Amino acid sequence: MSPTKRRRAPLRPIEFLTLAALSEVPRHGYGLVQEVAQQTEGQIQLRPGDLYRVLVRLEQRELLAISDRRPTPEMDDQRRTYYRLTDLGREILRAEAEMLSKVSQNVLSKVHTEVTP
Amino acid sequence: MRSRQPSLSESRWLRWALLAFPAWARERHGDALLETWEDLHKTHNLRAVKIRAAWDLLRNGCLLRLEETRNAERPTVSSTSLSALSRGPHLETPLLHRSAGLRASTRLETAGRDLVFAIRKLRREPAFTLTAVLIVGLGIGANTTIFSIVNAALFKPLPYERPEDLVRIYTSEEDTVLPVGTGYLEYLELQERRDLFEETAFHADPTFLTLEWGGSTQTVMGEYTSVSFFRVLGLSPALGRDFLPEEDTPGASEAVGMISHSAWRKRFGGDPSILGRRLQVNGIPITIVGVGPKGFQGTLTGIDSELYLPWGTATQADRSARAQLEDRRIRELFVLARLQPGVTREAAQSALTVMAANLAADHPASNEDRTLQVYAASEVRSHPLLDRALIPVSAFFMVLMGLVLTVSISNLANLLLAKASARQREMVLRLALGARRGQLVRQLLVESTLLAAGGGLVGLAIALLLPKWLVATELPLPIQLSFDFHLDWRVLSFAILLSLATGLLFGIMPALSASRAAFSKAMGGSPAWRFGQSSRFNLRDALIVVQVAVSTLLLAGGALFLHSLLQSQNADPGFETEKLALATFDAEQAGYRDEESARHLWNRYRQQVETTAGPGTVALTSRVPLGFLGSQQIGISSHGDLLPGERPERQVELSIVSPNYWQVMDIPLLRGRGLRETDVPAAPRVAVVSQTMAQELWGPSPAIGRRLGVEGRGLVEVVGVVADTKIRRLSETARPLLYLPFEQNFEPWMNLVVATDRPAAMKETLRQELASLNPKAALLENKTMTEHLGLVLYPAKVAGAMLMATGLLALLLASFGLYGMIALAIARRTREVGIRAALGASRPRLIRMVVGEALRVVAIGLVFGLVLATLALQPLRGLLYGISPFDPISFAAVALVLGLVTLVASYLPARRTARIDVVSALKSD
Secondary structure, eight states: OOHHHHHHSOOOHHHHHHHHHTSSSOEEHHHHHHHHHHHTTTSOOOOHHHHHHHHHHHHHTTSEEEOSOOOOGGGOOTTOOEEEEOHHHHHHHHHHHHHHHHHHHHHHHHHHHHHOO | OOOOOOOGGGOHHHHHHHTTSOHHHHHHHHHHHHHHHHHHHHHHOOTTHHHHHHHHHHHHHHHHHHHHHHHHHSOOTTSOHHHHHHTSSOTTSOOSSOOHHHHHHHHHHHHHHHHHHHHHHHHHOHHHHHHHHHHHHHHHHHHHHHHHHHIIIIISOOOOSSGGGEEEEEEEETTTOOOBOBOHHHHHHHHTOTTTEEEEEEEEOOEEEEEEETTEEEEEEEEEEOTTHHHHHTOOOSEEOOOOGGGGSTTSSOOEEEEOHHHHHHHHTTOGGGTTOEEEETTEEEEEEEEOOTTOOOSSTTBOOOEEEEHHHHHHHOHHHHHTTTOTTOOOEEEEEEEOTTOOHHHHHHHHHHHHHHHHHHOHHHHTTEEEEEEEGGGOSSOHHHHHHHHHHHHHHHHHHHHHHHHHHHHHHHHHHHHHHHTHHHHHHHHHTTOOHHHHHHHHHHHHHHHHHHHHHHHHHHHHHHHHHHHHSOOSSSOOBOOOOOOOHHHHHHHHHHHHHHHHHHHHHHHHHHHHHHHHHHTTSOOSSOSOOTTSOOHHHHHHHHHHHHHHHHHHHHHHHHHHHHHHHTOOOSSOOSSEEEEEEETTTTTOOSHHHHHHHHHHHHHHHHHHHOTTOEEEESOOTTOSTTOOEEEEETTSOOOTTOOOSEEEEEEEEOTTHHHHHTOOEEEEOOOOTTOOTTSOOEEEEEHHHHHHHHTTSOOTTOEEEETTTEEEEEEEEEOOOOOSOTTOOOOOEEEEETTTSOOSEEEEEEEOSOHHHHHHHHHHHHHHHOTTOOOSEEEEHHHHHHHHTHHHHHHHHHHHHHHHHHHHHHHHHHHHHHHHHHHHTHHHHHHHHHTTOOHHHHHHHHHHHHHHHHHHHHHHHHHHHHHHTGGGGGGOSSSOSSOHHHHHHHHHHHHHHHHHHHHHHHHHHHHOOHHHHHHOO
């Protein structure tokens, strides 16, 4: 698998959720855990180890990077590492989201018609 | 209140768990990952967070490594097609282009595969696996248990600060060089030596104290110390204050005490309001000013002191402490000192040698021929003499357990051998399919190591539970044992090393043999190593011989003690052994501080009990024969009074008794008279001597009317001679014993002895009568004479029970081995048996043949074991009563038991021989 292919490979659900959690602002590890939990309405509680395995993988695929931009100094904690989306990561996230949204609309319409008699 | 937890990112455990991640990922994200766990914990306050986090880290680190390996294995398009081919599925083939990292990960994968294969293999045969794990677990468990006790008693470092410049000082007589304590006046002189010591301190041995609080009275262990004691050790109280300088001076300040940390937790639930609380100790009120250092259990290993009293208070609460203030001959203090910077131990020793010589010149009566000895504090755990006694005991038990381990692992080896032979077909097949012999050996080793690791876990579990249970067993003394049994790295590494060594050592032999056999078979030759070729003595037989020999040794030891116990139960100690009840207490500790009131209490107690039990049935004595408490010797001179400072002619055993003593104890009066109620302080001073004492001092000439000088008690006239009794041990030859009347020689610590037909019921009466005289007085001991004598036999009982238990364990293991060996031999010899049956051998004959072979192997083991026992059990001579370590009866009993076990263990499988179908037996290969 060439590096380019590996970058383009479909995202796993947990990878998608992690990238999605970074779509607005850079976040640190625990921030990501919280954001994923919030976006999934508490259904997915990531354990830090799992999260970082995903982060390492996404970083290798150049979909995210360690961020130099930090929050305002009073909110900041020097020890923390913040992660941001790369341009490639943003592009792939959007493509994936569009694809998923089509799939889910499709599914929903079918499920809906089948339920109504 | 919850104490602040150390931060997760500082946790050593988690740092270790993080090692599961590849180095680059760890460096780049490790800290951030730990931070995230920290944040998660802060928000959710997780339970067992460290375990969860460690597991999370380990799991994901391993997964990440695995993903990496997989990605690396998968050929990338950018690689050349040649290397793509070479990295194909044939990972075992060595390749030129493989990178170092990849090679390492391949090795890891192979090891992983071996492990998975081994686990699968073992899970498929749960009975075998369970048996093997249990056998090894018992061996390792027994060893680790004893090691953790030895570790707690001997190896765990004492919690002192800067132990390198801490020394202990003892005095000893020049001709004996046995280190004993130091006298108080000597200590004061040592304290002055500021040129040598920064600071000095002392403690006395733990002693019984009567503690009264909240309306109940109890006997507890306590220690007297100088006020500098904790400071010199570098320890400080967990709560409250340390002792103040003025609290060293007798009578100079109010009585205070420090409660030990564990007693504070146990008795007062860790209540901080303990400070300032007033308790009665030995009848005097003291104020608790501090709680002792956490984890400090006192100065005598194994005995938990609950209370520390500064010297000033001790001299108020205890007459014997007070006596040391003046008398240079009493040496009951143990001195610790911190060396001045630049002063070496050797320098201190030579300075003290000079000091000892000066002391001897100034005080010849107490200090002649006495030296002062300096020991490094790290060399001493409790007391040099006690340490010296503990080492052989520990060694004895370690050797005992080592023997059990020998049996259990040679059993494992045997099992593995049997197993390997059963797997020869599988191995031949694997060899034929291209596996190398090294791979087979490795596979077998992984299996045996896995079994040993399982055994190690079982062993560790045993070692965690058993010592607590052992220590909780009630001693026949009012002392509670306490050891620090927290698993430390020593015990853990001991168990791990033991299991690893077991797995490798005893796995390699069967693995090599089995693979060799399979190898030569695969090569078309005949197996070089054969099972069941009974005419030859093989490895399996040798292992059985070892097991039988060791079991014999252990059983012989156990049988010796058993026989000795039987003998001693018939022994005549020279006094009534059944119809007596005893009560012991210390009048001074009950608050009767002067001689007159204490004597009054004792006499009233005696009279009250007499009204219940009947006249002439009650007596007092300062020592109950064959007891551990109250043993006392005294110096005498048969040439008249001892001048102050004069050395006594000899030491004899001393007992202080009331008039009816011999009548109550049923000890015959041989000549003269016993003591009378008229032998009061104002009357002439008298004494009664034992037959042996009279014999040794005056030979055949009459003893009555002789005058004796008694150390510290003046001249006495001998008025009677009584028969000998055993005094210290059942096995002793009669010792000289001097009896002095209670009315003329006071002792606050006494025993009341009552002759009664119902001793058990009398115990309660004794307790109630004392309570009616003084509800605050606590009986130190309250038992029947039978119970008391049980105590004398206690060491022999414990040693015998230990040996018997380990012997039976070894025998059980050995009989498993025997059974397995014979079953296998028969299975292997189906064809031979078939031929014999076809030729007309009868069933009993076949059984006889098989059993006979087993007996032959066992007999060899038995002979070895008995020779070993004769040599190895010699040192137990001192513990045996009435028999020698070479005791034919015990040895014969062991041989008989072993023979019977062999018969059963071999007969069961041998029965199967006769059921063998001749035709199929002949067909089998």
